[in-house]
Amino acid sequence: xxxxxxxxxxxxYLVVGVLTLVSAFRVxxxxxxxHAALFLVAALGGVAVNFILLSxxxxxxxxxxxxxxxxxxxxxxxxxxxxAPTGLDVALDNDKKLPAALISLVVFAVLSYATVTTFGxxxxxxxxxxxxxxxxxxxxxxxxxxxxxxxxxxxLAALVGGIAIARRDLTPxxxxxxxxx
Amino acid sequence: xxxxxxxxxxxxxxLIIKLLIVALLVPVIGMIIGFAEMKLSAKMQNRVGPxxxxxxxxxxxxxxxxxxxxxxxxxxxxxxxxxxxKLAPALVLxxxxxxxxxxxxxxxMAFRNLELGLFYAxxxxxxxxxxxxxxxxxxxxxxxxxxxxRAAGQLIAYELPLVLSVVGVVILAxxxxxxxxxxxxxxxxxxYVVPQFVGFVVFFIAALAELSRIPFDMPVAESELVMxxxxxxxxxxxxxxxxxxxxxxxxxxxxxxTLFLGGYHFPGLSGDLATxxxxxxxxxxxxxxxxxxxxFRWTFPRFREDQLQSMAWKVLVPVALANIAVTAILKVVx
Numbered sequence: 001x002x003x004x005x006x007x008x009x010x011x012x013y014l015v016v017g018v019l020t021l022v023s024a025f026r027v028x029x030x031x032x033x034x035h036a037a038l039f040l041v042a043a044l045g046g047v048a049v050n051f052i053l054l055s056x057x058x059x060x061x062x063x064x065x066x067x068x069x070x071x072x073x074x075x076x077x078x079x080x081x082x083x084a085p086t087g088l089d090v091a092l093d094n095d096k097k098l099p100a101a102l103i104s105l106v107v108f109a110v111l112s113y114a115t116v117t118t119f120g121x122x123x124x125x126x127x128x129x130x131x132x133x134x135x136x137x138x139x140x141x142x143x144x145x146x147x148x149x150x151x152x153x154x155x156l157a158a159l160v161g162g163i164a165i166a167r168r169d170l171t172p173x174x175x176x177x178x179x180x181x
Numbered sequence: 182x183x184x185x186x187x188x189x190x191x192x193x194x195x196l197i198i199k200l201l202i203v204a205l206l207v208p209v210i211g212m213i214i215g216f217a218e219m220k221l222s223a224k225m226q227n228r229v230g231p232x233x234x235x236x237x238x239x240x241x242x243x244x245x246x247x248x249x250x251x252x253x254x255x256x257x258x259x260x261x262x263x264x265x266x267k268l269a270p271a272l273v274l275x276x277x278x279x280x281x282x283x284x285x286x287x288x289x290m291a292f293r294n295l296e297l298g299l300f301y302a303x304x305x306x307x308x309x310x311x312x313x314x315x316x317x318x319x320x321x322x323x324x325x326x327x328x329x330x331r332a333a334g335q336l337i338a339y340e341l342p343l344v345l346s347v348v349g350v351v352i353l354a355x356x357x358x359x360x361x362x363x364x365x366x367x368x369x370x371x372x373y374v375v376p377q378f379v380g381f382v383v384f385f386i387a388a389l390a391e392l393s394r395i396p397f398d399m400p401v402a403e404s405e406l407v408m409x410x411x412x413x414x415x416x417x418x419x420x421x422x423x424x425x426x427x428x429x430x431x432x433x434x435x436x437x438x439t440l441f442l443g444g445y446h447f448p449g450l451s452g453d454l455a456t457x458x459x460x461x462x463x464x465x466x467x468x469x470x471x472x473x474x475x476x477f478r479w480t481f482p483r484f485r486e487d488q489l490q491s492m493a494w495k496v497l498v499p500v501a502l503a504n505i506a507v508t509a510i511l512k513v514v515x
Contacts, residue, residue: 061304069307
């Protein structure tokens, strides 16, 4: 234990882990949508730090760029355009807490079981050296090219579908008025 | 040199020293650029600008301004979300400071030489968007909210061309390490502004928009939104936004200088001299780009909101994509 604590990396892991868990918990218990979104930022930031500690620099930065930089910003954008009172919002609380907690526990158990049975006591070869991004890229467009393309295709389809649903064609009258502007 | 290496070998001591240097560097750069903005704006408008503070040229004006902000009352609106209101400026400044960390000031002379330095810079710069958004929201002021929504829409729109415009550089250099990109430019003999001129122009326009500088300052358009998301901020919290803006101008320029202008390398310099003069060269190049930003401010009129959006989506993104395609093809063919 003493040896474990003498490593600065483990201290970082400990502090960040606790902060991540606390913020993740506050995301669901917070009574204000914007606060919940900000706690989600903190939780995702903690996840990114954990990826760095696992030498997966690229994945960590993708979490920051995509989740914090784009997804959360869109969350906040959407919340603020529609309805986001400052102060507490009682409507955010509901009586489905218990089923939600149960499902979360089951998901946690399944994921933990899968992780432990797959990796067991396997140790990371080199802690502290970042994974080579070039080899990551080679894996994506080499061995895993088919799943990679499938995911890309699904995302494109989702994007087109989203636009098709949100799009509202103008009536002739509206089109006329738009042209005159 | 071995003494420095010994000190830096200690994780905690090295960390504290690096933090102290960054903590000193950020306000100093902010003050220099703030002062340059005052003096150059005055010059371009045929005024004198700051004159009395400090005795000559008004050099102490920014120090006086900074101290003034600290002694002002810290006003928080009654309806504001107090915690978030206090958090937002710190978030914006933190994202700015985190950017300084990866800039290579010389050969192997960054605070942290990350393998994915460029990617890190782009990821971290997207963090300040959240600070801006919640700053406007927590102020409980309609002008602030409109300002922050505009700012966020603009930052989202221009982040895309910003990221896409550097892909050409990454293809040419074959690395995302900022130091490695400079080394690749030294090896190839020409700065990437020549083969990647389109990328440079797109990057610079997108960077101007990311910084909300004129002609892209719709978020703080003072004639319609008071001061946008900064309206309710006073004292040192306002100073945080102010400082972040100036330091962001420097970091964006430093990254542009590293990617396109050869970074810390100056033709003809090599060996120990290049190492010592590296920071000077990089800072000089960055200040050249900062000067251009100040110059643009008094040259171009402000964009309208819809013009600003269509500029990003209909012009910059397609141009950046075409640039990537051409660069990739030429890289393979030549």
